[in-house]
Amino acid sequence: MRLTILALSLALSACSLTPDPARPGLPVPDTYPSPATIADGGPAADLDWRVMFGDPRLQRLIELALRNNRDLRLAALNVEAVQAQYNIQRAARLPAVNATGGVTRQRIAADPQADPATAGRVQTQHNLDIGISAFEIDLFGRVRSLSDAAFARYLASEEGRRTVEIALVGTVADAYFAERLAQEQLDLARRTLDDWRQSLDLARRLKAADQNSGLDVAQAEGQVATAEADLEERARTLARATNALTLLVGTDLPGDLPPPWPLDERAVRTRLPAGLPSDLLTRRPDIRQAELNLVAANADIGAARAAFFPRLSLTTSLGYASPILGNLFNGEQRGWSFTPQITQPLFMGGQLRAELRLAEIRRSEAIADYERVIQTAFREVADGLAGSATYGRQIDAQNRTVASAERRLALSTLRYRAGLEGRLELLDAQRQLYAARQTRLDLKRDEIGNAISLYKALGGGGASAAD
Template sequence: MRLLILPIVLALSACSMIPALVKPALPVPTAYTTEADSGTHANAADLGWRAMFGDPRLQRLIESALNDNRDLRLAALNVQAAEAQYGIARAARLPAVDATGSLTRQRTAADADANPPVLEATQKQFGVNVGLSAFEIDLFGRVRSLSDAAFARYLASDQGRRAVQIALVGAVADAYFAERLAQEQRQLAERTLGDWRQSLDLARRLRAAHQNSGLDVAQAEGQVASAEADLEARTRAVAQARNALRLLVGAELPVDLPEPLPLEQQPVVTQLPVGLPSELLLRRPDILQAEQNLVAANADIGAARAAFFPRLSLTTSLGFISPAMSSLFDGGQRVWSFAPQVTLPLFEGGRLRSELRLAEIRKSSAVAEYERAIQTAFREVADGLAGRETFSRQIEAQTRVVASEARRTELSNLRYRAGVEGRLELLDSQRQLYAARQALLDLRRAEFGNAVALYKALGGGLTDTGAAPVVAAR
């Protein structure tokens, strides 16, 4: 047993060739230029998605997606695979002790010419051994560096799963609002088509009474045909939006979903607190994933450096060998072996130096990816803030446009019926009113899309209620 204790002690006292990890300075400003409350401690990442999206139908869809979405399932399997890889790398730091039992039965050939003659005989040999084979004593930390790299990649994969969940929650919300927009735009197109068909019927009756020209009828027919074409496009958009939502959910939409709420009544939190830019480093899983990839790349350099130094491996065994089972464990049958081996690389054709260079280049790439992740996060938050500050005012102005166009259409219709003005002015006012209403729906959808994007950019969507959990360090 003393032979087993020796490599463990040496492994625990191994030095490390991993270079000190120095994270780059934040390549972004220290404050959001458009944010008025950046000094507050509140952050939308602490807001659960049930509180963010109050529509019960949307909540059911998000819940179904978290259970059945294939991308999230694959991300979870990737985490399990990375955990298994770390277990393999960690096991190399400990000696593998094996116990073996053997039975050898051998027959020797007869030799009549020998003096005295050798007769044919059958021999048996029993053996029991306990030992370890080619265990590397990690004097320069090569095995430990590989283990640390595997652990960092495991943490990175877990952060990747969290990033997929955030993206999934946001994607389901976006797809749901797109489906709601398509549905309401189709309903608006149906109502508009009905109104324009009544207008066409009026134009035909006036033509039959010789109170207008054929031009008015032709204009009304063209307007109805345009509305019919637009209705078909809106119907197609509804089907496509539902298909996208079904793909995200991962299964057929539940049949017992609550009734949807119109866009105008959607209980979505659009004024989200964002906190400080530095909080993104702790809130955004994609940044944490890039950071762990940087840690793994740095550990790979340590393993590549340690490969230049000698490797000490040990093979040892302790057991019993006897020709009879009854005397196998007698003291005189005990055998043992102790075989340390030192391997020193003398000529590798430049392989070790190239591996070190490759590890250093990959670390530089990991630094660039880490900085890019930070810059992307800052840009996404800044875009969300720009939308947060302007969408409400734009919707208010567009609402006034709709009211003005509705009033204009009403007056044009009265003047047309009274014969004061021609049909061209009425047609123009009707088209402008339809376009203004469609634009208002688009704006409401865009405001919700901006809120979803800002919520994702801040790292929200990991929990249904309450604050996001904190992942403990190793």
């Protein structure tokens, strides 16, 4: 009979006071303002980052970062911590069975009215019990709501880890291409300095032959000095970019890395399928994380509501007690206890209402955060699509600018050597070509950065894409 009552009590899982979960509507338009990029393949979130980034050197650096980066390691440890918290909360839904054994020795004080034979004697009591202590029968779903909230937060922490992983992949790629840009700008500055030094040497030889004035030499010397200063700045930028990349990777850069690809080669896919804003709900881990936090906040309301109702707890034990250890397990030494207890809050100074109000406010905060994350994601994708639609045409125009500057410099060089125009026109042509080439490198880097940002905004770069 007692076992039947215990089984029925444990099986009770009555009404739940948790509100029905309701996902807020999308606080963004149904389509993006810029036309979606047309590209082959499935969603960008399913695109392997090894396919997205074709440069073998970058692939190796991302692999090192995923193993060594401290931010990602902290995110993984946070997942394990939240999982442990969920396991603790889930254990509260099951009865805790404890076995207790002990020996008690005591001396009975002398009592004139007691039996003189027992006064002053030392008594020994052996006991062994197995029982359940203060197990709450979850009549109104309070414990289950707390467990559901803990489970949702565990899932949210896992999505948070994937968010950190996606951000790490994109940030390493950004830092890598920043280093590549700095290296190519440094190489361009070196080539330009060599060309301008040759031009200075020509000016000096013409001055020695009385074919120009000292003003031409001074202008050429000033131009070379400017190029030397720019070269030092480019070298400093490269060193800082390398330091930033090393920090992200989490270890010193190995010496056996594959050779890098030039920025001119298609080291990154710049055309990605965007889909619809509704796709972000299932593709972006930060949105899923915000939604799971909303589920957890909703479950907290159920637990706060259930706190107003009675709590039924159960304590029971079965065991043996005997003054002689050898007789401990005799049938006549067996004992049991069954102690159900019900508790109804009557007056707590408004604490329960305040806790319910706090849970409702936190759900409202979770809703606002969920909508904010969606709006941010929409804006990031829209910005990426706008860049994809314009960078290609801008780079084509800049290529024409570079070609025009190269033709002008060639003609100015011929006219200067023929004495048809002064040194000032040649200097201006050289500077214009150098600036046009630097601008082209900047635009190419911006196009790659835009593609990386769009890839992250669409939910690409996580472990699911890598495995």
